[in-house]
Amino acid sequence: MQHNKVTNLRLACAQVDGLVIRPGETFSFNKVVGNATRRKGYVKGMRLSNGQAKPGIGGGICQLANLLHWMVLHSPLTVTQRSTHSFDPFPDNGRVLPWGVGCSIVYNYVDLQFRNDTDQTFQLRVDVGDRYLEGEILADVPVASSYRVFAKEERFLRVGADYFRRNEIWRTVIDRRTGTAVRDELIRENVALVKYLPVDVPVLDVLL
Template sequence: MPRKLFCEISPLTYQISRRKSILTRQIKDRLSKEHFATAKSNEKLSVVIYKHNSLIRRQLGNTRMDLQENKAQNLKICTPLVNGVLIKPGEVSSLWKLVGECTPKKGYKEGLMVGREEDAQSGIGGGMCQFSNLIHWMVLHTPFGIVEHHHHDGVDMFPDFGRKVSFGTDTSIVYNYLDYRFRNTTDKTYQLITYTDDEYLYGELRSTEHQDFKYRIKVEDEFFSKENGTVYRNSKIYKRTIDRASGNDVEKQLIKTNHAKVLYDTSNLEIIEM
């Protein structure tokens, strides 16, 4: 049997390891020369670069729907903390620096999250990954550089239910040592607009002027395979860069290759034996 890590010995050692990781990130950020985006504006920048919305309450396998209700509350709390933030040229946007730690004292409730063993669990602030997924999907439609991005890429936990974004473009975040960060690599100022209503989480990425290029995310070579009795979801995700003036493709970049273990019932899937 493999030797357990210190954080795996008990709940206490996990909390000790967690607080150590949080403190280490805080120290690194204080010593860093990065300029983080914090300024906000109540006035929306004039040009909509990209916008997206996602359904808040989704039936994911056999998960409890009360966790979905709690997620709606969590998103209602965190979206105003990001709404209106300006990302100026050269600045880095950090989700956790804008939102802070999700605690019961701030009103956050227990929601669905992915555990350390990449399984469905519940915890305070569950649902924040949906928020970071939204931001990441919008960032993929810009020339920004992604500074920090963690995936749930080892598993396919739930069957598709009204999926609007490509499988494998999700994010994994844990305060504050697993963050989602991106850098504005352009000479233009951008702005994030985020909010919720009773049904949806909304996001807009705005700027002072149009981008020279458009971006499209495309999935290719998607299939399910069975390997040594285990079913996997496979695909390749490409980012196409398109010249706005001519409509011609400028670049096609492979940004992700998926090979994820499927954790739900696969009896109705078309599966290739490998």
């Protein structure tokens, strides 16, 4: 499944790489990448669906949506549509990004969309490197701010026999000229059913 995921990501990246987003334009993952079908060369990769990880045609391209969302959170672009998975499938072993910044993509009704509300033009660059999925956002002129994205209020809850995970995703906007933090922005509050047994973490029992 991992090998097939690379194949799928290469196909999806080819549709996104080099795309220009001008002032007032909106990027739609489903519109740009389209339906991941066998006819287009997509193969079975691991997909997260209905609370389970299972093989499916085009599986793995959500990882590209995850990367794009992470990049956009570090830019002046405005996220206008984004859905997350309703469950947390795996423990945090090796996690490099905060839990809760990923995306769910289901053609053609669950999408990632972001809009350029600035007077600048941006370009998306994405590729599958030797070991990692790689990407960057280029701008035609220097941007005024940089961004730091982080999670807080991480907690696990036990409700009956089920476990849930909650956190908040925040963003600090920083003046690039002075390096001063301008403001903190709450991006999203996450909650999801946990599909593994949390170990070595505090769990709060919730009584109904």
